[in-house]
Amino acid sequence: MDSFDEVWPILVRRAQEIECVETFSHGNENDVQYNESRDSIRFHSRATEADHWKDIQRKHWETAWDELQRTGELDRDQFLELTEMWRSSAAVPFLQKALNLPLDADNGRVFLPDEFSPGEVLVTEDSEPPSSDGSSTERTPTRMTTERFFGGVDDRVQYLCLTLQFVSEHEPTEADLINWILENTPAGAAGTVKRNLSFLESVDLLESTPEGYRTTNKGETFWKQDEPLVMYEGLATAVDGFREIARAIPSGDRTIEEIQHQLRRAYPDHKLPKGVVTKHLDWLESLELVTKEDGVYSIPIEGGNFEVGERYSRWFIHDVLKGERYKGIATPSELPLIFIFTGDAGRTYGYEDMFLEGDRFLYTGEGTEGDMTMDDGNKALRDHRENGESIHLFENTDMPWIVTYLGEYEYVTHRIDTLPDEHDNPRDAFRFELAPVGGTEIEIEGGTPRSLSDSELFAKAKQSSPSGSGGSGGSGGSRSYPRSEYVREFALRTADGVCQGCGEDAPFVSTSGKPFLEVHHLTRLSDGGPDDPENVIALCPNCHRRRHEGRDGDAFNRELREKARRRNERYL
Structure with a gap:
């Protein structure tokens, strides 16, 4: 009808x-x-x-x-x-x-049921929805429906951000908050606002107090750091159906009817009209987790595709691609991927990860107590090539379940170091050296990077930068070098054995007979920085650690940028 x-x-x-x-x-x-x-x-x-x-x-x-x-x-x-x-x-x-x-x-x-008929059986206050076998079921603590909030798919995140900011700054009473929302958003009725406030509490963005409302940690992150993705965990844990949608779309169920069918299979006790399913999908669109074109839904990360420097919800990553949600090394079962996660919190469990020269990464294996063993995630890292799997590195942020993608890496070698476990007892720990995958190559005629003058070296290194016109592998009398070798040679040569951070001589002479300094990218490659001579500077190991581990690391990096700028003026 x-x-x-x-x-x-x-x-x-x-x-x-x-x-x-x-x-x-x-x-x-x-x-x-x-x-x-x-x-x-x-x-x-x-x-x-x-x-x-x-x-x-x-x-x-x-x-x-x-x-x-x-x-x-x-x-x-x-x-x-x-x-x-x-x-x-x-x-x-x-x-x-x-x-x-x-x-x-x-x-x-x-x-409104899809097959509407005035003879449909009612679900009233006195009756529970029948299950698929006709028996009654107990209610679960989660809900099945969401609220739209105000502003539609395109603008709701903006209005929600403004609302959370108002709550954070004023901690209003319920009446004041309702009035503010009615005056500053497209909300049309106080009853609708109350229902939305209850919804925001259920997804852990707001909490009510005897005096009124205040934001949660996630609510603060949402508006202060402009990161709506923190909302996804609350949606997925408080509202049934989001995880099933995250799994259904990559499996090929891409239209509203196909997604609705999968949700009805998962929740046979609910009628789940299209309106309910659409509201789930609208939230995922608003958070830019799914896209829709001509009525067909897709998920940008469903094939394991990530953008370096972009932030992602780890909760959503695992809902879509599976893998161990709470482990540092996660191995999705249906795709040839290995996810590894690093962050300062790992030190509590005896993990010590760090970047090395050349943007390589030293990653501590898994195992929180006693000696580590070469199985599970550790074995997966070591054997990823022969297993046809790719390693993807993520860095935890200070935001709940939000991670930054640092890029694809590959196993180089590993060693065993003595590190404390979670009980502070010494143990044997695997430390995997990983190298970033990819990188363009450039060629020079009749020589090596060290044979070039400073100006020639700067020009060749600039040629290889992403904005330049770097060539491909050479032939005949030409030799190819990874572009990082030109950039590295430029940074070390212009430093002339002196740390550009503290101004002291290199702390020792390496086995090659040259002063030992490390090349620091002022903006890390994994954060989208270019492998460009303007973006590097040579530091002693102590200053390098100061930049990455020191309390004043960001301020120190700004000083290094200024020194690099003055140096670069000679070649630009």
Whole structure:
């Protein structure tokens, strides 16, 4: 039944039936016995008696019906926003009874089944939704529906960010917060706002106090660090269905009907009209976790594709690609990928990871207690080539479950060092040396990087930068060198054996007979920095550690940038 022309006569007839059988008791002016619910239905039924009222009422109900068809659900506050009808408290119950629509009694909303028939079985306050075998089921602590918040798919994140900022700065009472939202967002009714506030509490962005509202840690991160992705964990843990959607889309279920089918299989006790499924997908679109084109949904990371320097929700990564959520080395079962995660928190468990010269990375294997063993994740790292798997390195941030992608790496070697375990006891620990995968090559005629003059070396290194026009592997009398060798040679040669951080001579002479200094990228390659002579400087090991581990590391790096700028002026 898609046409409102079919629906309207049913509503009129049902209203007239109620008018005939319901009675209303009114006393004198000082003692009026009043039943709001019945009077609301009476109001709607009386609109059928006069043509001018009938036309107005039909437009209101048709507007509400259009919204119900579009989203698959409707509640009292939405009805009021759409129609501005007075005394609409009984409008939705009336609609549910007149058309025998499924009712979510907890949230006071009706749903439009895909195969709509006025004979549908009702779900009322006194009955539980039947399970697939006909038996009743207990309610779970999670919810099945989301709230849209305000602003649509494109603007809701912006309005939510502003709302969280207001709460953070003012810790308003409920009344003040509702008024602020009504004045500063497209919200149309206080009831809708209250429902959205409850939803934001359930996904751990807000918390209520006896005095009012305040933001949670995730709520602070959302607006202060402009990182909406922190919301995904709350959605996935508080609202059923998000994990199933994350798995369904990569499996080939890409239309709303296919996704709805998978959710109904996962939750047979719920009717799950398209409106409910659409609201899940709308949130994923708003957070830019899924995309939609011509009604087909996709997930950018579903093939294991990541952008260096971009931030991702680790919770969502595992929902889409699987793998151990709480381990430092995760091995998704269905794709030839290995995810490794690094961060300062690992030191608590005896892990000590660090970047080495040439943007190589020293990664501590897995195992928190006792000697590490060469199995599970450790074995996967060592044998990734022969297993046809690629290693992807992520760095934890100070934001809950948010990680930065540092790039694809490959195993070079490993060693065994003595490190403390989580109980501070010494143990044998594997430390894997990993090298970044890829890198362009450039060629020079008749010589090596060290044979070039300073100006020639700078020019060749610039040629190999991403914005330059670097060549491919050579032939004949030409030799190819990784571009980093030219950049590295430039940094070391211009330093002339003196640390550019502290100004002291190199601490020792290497086995090659040259002063030992390390090449530091002012903006790391893994953060999107170029492998460019303007972006490197030579440091002693102590200054290099100061930059990455020191309390004043960022300020120190700014000083190094200025020194590099003055040096580069000689060659630009």
